[in-house]
Amino acid sequence: MLPIWIPAAQMRLAHQFTRIAIESQVVIGMRMAGMMGVIAQAPGEPFRMVAEKQAAAQESLFAMAKAGLGGASPESMMAAGLRPYGRRTRANSRRLTAPRARR
Template identity: 55%
Template sequence: MANGKPDPFAMGNPFLLWQQMTRIAWESQMVIAMRTAGMMGLVPQDVGEPARMVVEKADAASEAMLAALRAAGRGERADKVMAAALRPYRRRTKANVKRLSRKS
């Protein structure tokens, strides 16, 4: 805040954070649809996919918490902390879409 006025750039670029969240949301819906189709028997699916689905959520949550704590511990801005927390989820959703959409 300079001269009592809020700094519009103090929060970084909120568009980048919004873009990251949008990609995660889009890819998550794709993964849900592909896994549901697999569970219904409409597409081939690895036998361990349901267990993988549960385990990866716990792993991503713990990685996200650790990443956020590290970023906050370094004194990063709130948007950087949030981006760090979203990175493990984005990495997983991207990998899942790629893996689940491969032709068997």
């Protein structure tokens, strides 16, 4: 049974998780379509797909550590750790779904 009252910080965190999950599925679908040749794909897209994960992981760990050392709540630490992933999924989703003329 769900609690009747959910703190605002936990709701924001759930929203952040949900947005990243949806945008990630869009990005995965577009990249898979590009790898299968269904849509045009930039030549460096497969390399970019791997390289950006390393940078996001480093930024995420640093942001969580910085928030934790600053005395942030667990929800704030999680939100700080998700922010680098959220920025990348949003940027990738917009870039991959943009009309061809804007690329």
